[in-house]
Amino acid sequence: MRKYILKRLGISLIILFFVALIIYSIMRCMPSSYVESLARQMSQKPGAKSYQEWLDQLNKAYGLDVGIVPGYIHWLGQAVRGNFGDSWYWNVPVLTKFKQVIWYSFALALCASILEYAIAIPLGIISARKQYSHTDYAVTVIALIGISLPSFFFATILKYIFSVKLGWFDLYGIVGRNHETYGPFLQFLDICKHMILPILTLTIVSMGSMMRYTRTNMLEVLNSDYIRTARAKGLSEHRVIYHHAFRNTLIPIITIIGGSLPGLFGGALITETLFQIPGIGYTGYQCMTQGDIPFSMFYLVFIAVLSLLGNLLADVLYAVVDPRVRIN
Amino acid sequence: MSNNTNSADDRQGTLDDESRVRVLSPGMLVAKRFFRNRLAMIGLFIIVAMFIFSFIGGVVSPYGEAQVFRTVKETMTDYAGASYNEDYKFTMADGQKLSEMAQSKFVLAVHDEAKNFEAKDQTYTLEKLGNDFYRIYGAGTVADVTYMRKLYTYADTDASFTDDVKAAFEKANNAGQTEFEVNGNHYQITVSGRTITVTSDRELAIASKYVFNVYTQGTELSYDFKCQAEQALNAAQSSFQADGNKYTIDIDAANDRAVISDAGGKQYALMSHFAVSSSTNGVFLSVGYIEAAEEAITAKEKTFTYKDTDGKEITYTLEQKNAQYVIRNYQKTQLNDNYSSPSLKHLCGTDGNGMDIMTRLMFGGRVSLMIGFVVIFIELFIGVILGGIAGFFGGWVDNIIMRIVDIFYCIPAMPLYIILGSIMDKMKVDPKIRIYFLCIVLGVLGWASIARMVRGQILSLREQEFMVAAEATGISTYRRIFMHLIPNVIPQLIVVATMGLGDVILTEATLSFLGLGVKYPYASWGNIINAVNDSYIMSTYWFVWIPAGMLILLTVLGFNFIGDGLRDAFDPKMKR
Secondary structure (H helix, E strand, O other): OHHHHHHHHHHHHHHHHHHHHHHHHHHHOOOOOHHHHHHHHHHOOOOOOOHHHHHHHHHHHOOOOOOHHHHHHHHHHHHHOOOOOEOOOOOOEHHHHHHHHHHHHHHHHHHHHHHHHHHHHHHHHHHHHOOOOHHHHHHHHHHHHHHHOOHHHHHHHHHHHHHHHOOOOOOOOOOOOOHHHOOHHHHHHHHHHHHHHHHHHHHHHHHHHHHHHHHHHHHHHHOOHHHHHHHHOOOOHHHHHHHHHHHHHHHHHHHHHHHHOHHHHOOOHHHHHHHOOOOHHHHHHHHHHHOOHHHHHHHHHHHHHHHHHHHHHHHHHHHHHOOOOOOO | OHHHHHHHHHHHOOOOHHHHOOOOOHHHHHHHHHHHOHHHHHHHHHHHHHHHHHHHHHHHOOOOOOOEOEEEEEEEEEEEEEEEOOOOEEEEOOOOOOOHHHHHHHHHHHHHOOOEEEEOOEEEEEEEEEOOEEEEEEEEEEEEEEEEOOEEEEEOOOOOOOHHHHHHHHHHHHOOOOEEEEOOEEEEEEEEOOEEEEEEEEEEEEEEOOEEEEOOOOOOOOHHHHHHHHHHHHHOOOEEEEOOEEEEEEEEOOOOEEEEEOOOOOEEEEEEOEEEEEOOOOOOOOHHHHHHHHHHHHOOOOEEEEEOOOOOEEEEEEEEEOOEEEEEEEEEEEEEOOOOOOOOOOOOOEOOOOEEHHHHHHHHHHHHHHHHHHHHHHHHHHHHHHHHHHHHHOHHHHHHHHHHHHHHHHOOHHHHHHHHHHHHHHHOOOHHHHHHHHHHHHHHHHOHHHHHHHHHHHHHHHOOHHHHHHHHOOOOHHHHHHHHHHHHHHHHHHHHHHHHHHHHHHHHHHHHHOOOOOOOOOOOHHHHHHHHHOHHHHHHOHHHHHHHHHHHHHHHHHHHHHHHHHHHHHOHHHOO
């Protein structure tokens, strides 16, 4: 087991190296980069140096005066030591900005995930139990609509109904207009209120695939021999479903949930941007469109690490939960 | 459902060959199962409808993809400004200038009842000719001279600058004098660099509070005419001579105005204190119009009507702003017909550029569907080849390919699309080429999961008996992969591709929504919804974004229904 994990970690590092290289090369392709516009700005100040001088100086300061490969090696050398540099767009160290924004994303993803599982798993099980019934069709259609719903469209509909027509929530942002005047508890409630629509969007958009996954696995279990045996023994249907079948369905579900745990930190890029929630997704979006290389590199590599960790965790959990699975 | 048909067959009890031995080929079985699936049929219906809507609808639609509609709207616009003139109006003598500074100094001098005033080191003299009527004398330019290489070049010479004066000037200038006298006239010389200005005291301008309006468009009133008219008015004469023509002047002392007619008795010009100027350039306001406006203002009315050149009555409104009156009327202006509500002409209204949304949706559907198919084709092409090779050969080939798959699988796709989109934004890539780039990028970043699936399938199929048999018959590796293995993967491939189509369309829509995908002038369902980034449009014009969103939802849903139906059809194990 330990050997397996070590091997997987080793492979992950190699993958990460190339992923970061690809991302770094693409980031460096930005023609009119952040530095160029900064240099243009600086050179226009009264009594300033010429544009070219500023450009050279800034390129040197930001480590852009070298080619892509040496630049990448320099970045990697710093990143390995935990130094991701300063964000150009925010003018603070990348890690400081990261610590400011990550918890918004985490809270958002955690609430959405809990809601998602709480809705999707029971519905999936019901739909599998009553296969081809009206309930099953309804759940299938809901699940597929959830999968097919563009998150930006659903978020806009929610905003249209709840913010514009009913006026219950603000259109954007994480805090209301009078946030500063509230006490600590009311401030917390204010933030919660602004999280409701994003959480709803995330839940609806992501629960479809979980519903389908639960249904498929439950169907597989219900078709297996040991369920027929349990029925043949004359066990009550309730016991067959919730004792024998459900526990076995949980194996792949737990695996999936475990695998998605690191993803809770990854942020919801589109949803956060739509609602302007200052989480890692929205921050990353701003940095990427502004050509802020240090933060974007950090953000993308961070997401890559999370997805690799998720895969590893899922595989290990699969072996832990299901003793029939041998890892080698 | 199938039970019902069986029992119906049984009840008939006929034993003819056709109903007893009905063997379907595997392909037909799949098709039968698929066509019995209600959801799949709904999906198929949706997709067919979408294709008809986008590809045939785009042809049938009477409008073009980027056709802008214009509309004429009547808006209340400023037509003219009117006021009672209480300031001095200056009329310059031919070829003379009176600076702004001198004009304001003149007003001060009149107020102080002074005879002279100074502005910019020049002394001006004023002569009172009548009530609020002055003539201004000063150093007027006689000639501008350029002195180069001992040669004098003359420009802007006055009629009085005769050869005598010229000779005297050259003599005086060569002697370094700044003044000279010829024929009793006094001239000054001002040298600045190579330019020399010769000035002499002369008539510069007249100032009066009367405003001249002409009866026919294009009539220009000369300095001499104005000067003589003013004098005639002040002297209460009934006629005067100007520019060699005779004019009669009809003074209306009560209203402080005068009508001047030419020798033929035709009305020529009007002198009054009432000034009207048009708000738009090049519009001639006739005396009749001005009189109508004056009448309305005197009577303190809010509106007045006046016939325009076509004889149509137009109503004008008057609005007082301090001493000024603003005359407004309804004028027709041509605008882009943007955000017009759904109507028979525009079934879904028009968007912010004044384009027909229905037509944009049709053409957008083409782009979205085409991108979907092209991307899936690229993904399948790369995925099947690499996955097939990895799965069949195994060993180090498999290892290398699967690590590449891992890398592509691990790259965060959405952020990368956003970065590439903003790179293309900054490089100002042509919108058409952008669409091709988008296809390639989406395809190249999306093949990893297909390769993984194909490899997995082939790994398990490779061990089965039919492959051992195929190897034993000695057919080539190429044929074994592509004739025996791949066809067995095709069911899964079709399912993955159908569901993937929906995903690609969603991704494309999201990118276009963020403004990083398909760009104007090309339409895509995503960039039509893009308008909601302005929350005013979102809340006011629902018809701009709801139809496009519904189309995306329906199309993706259709592909998912079909994919789901196909999976059930290909995998009969799941059916009870």
